[in-house]
Amino acid sequence: MNKVEELILKRGEIKSGNILKVDSFLNHQIEIDALEAIADAFAEYFSQKDINKILTIESSGIAIAVALAQRLKLPVVFAKKAESLNLDAERYSTRVYSFTKQKEYNVQVSKKYLCADDKVLIVDDFLALGSAAKGLIELCNQAGALVEGIGIVIEKAFQNGGKELRVQGYDVLSLAMIERFNEDGSVSFCSR
Numbered sequence: 001m002n003k004v005e006e007l008i009l010k011r012g013e014i015k016s017g018n019i020l021k022v023d024s025f026l027n028h029q030i031e032i033d034a035l036e037a038i039a040d041a042f043a044e045y046f047s048q049k050d051i052n053k054i055l056t057i058e059s060s061g062i063a064i065a066v067a068l069a070q071r072l073k074l075p076v077v078f079a080k081k082a083e084s085l086n087l088d089a090e091r092y093s094t095r096v097y098s099f100t101k102q103k104e105y106n107v108q109v110s111k112k113y114l115c116a117d118d119k120v121l122i123v124d125d126f127l128a129l130g131s132a133a134k135g136l137i138e139l140c141n142q143a144g145a146l147v148e149g150i151g152i153v154i155e156k157a158f159q160n161g162g163k164e165l166r167v168q169g170y171d172v173l174s175l176a177m178i179e180r181f182n183e184d185g186s187v188s189f190c191s192r
């Protein structure tokens, strides 16, 4: 059992709507030991790939992406969700449905920070239905950038986003793959 799986068992809380709350170590308070273990695992798996940029989505993906970027010595770009006068007019944009907020929103990246030469590693905290990851892939497609891999901390495998991405040929590494939430409040992981 790896560190992420251990933390989920010890400190994850299952909420209604198939939501796993991991605020105590990842989504609100961030524990450095957990972050380092996550970044180490991604760095080990993806270090042989030809990647020049890490792309994530605000806000929970940023810390993960930065910890990984320190190891791989790469820049991080995070797609913005919030509208802002500061965002360049020249930008790539797509719509993403938020599983936790149950609404659609724009995600955007300035054309300055994503381009046709880029070989991108996408990272995020959760993979559920795959809308966030597909949105980031769409931004890369608009820029003509190549998606070399996708690193996810927690995949809820029963929601099929990861399955679809793998069928499409993407190299998806999920550090914890949840098979199901049980009625007694426990979590079962997929066997590897």
Ligand code: 5GP
Binding pocket: 018, 019, 020, 021, 022, 027, 060, 097, 098, 099, 100, 124, 125, 126, 127, 128, 129, 130, 131, 132, 133, 156, 161
């Ligand atoms: P997807 O777009 O794959 O359906 O969902 C992934 C996004 O929704 C992630 O960026 C994450 O912020 C959020 N998310 C989805 N499921 C969960 C969950 O069970 N717990 C938490 N904390 N976030 C989730």
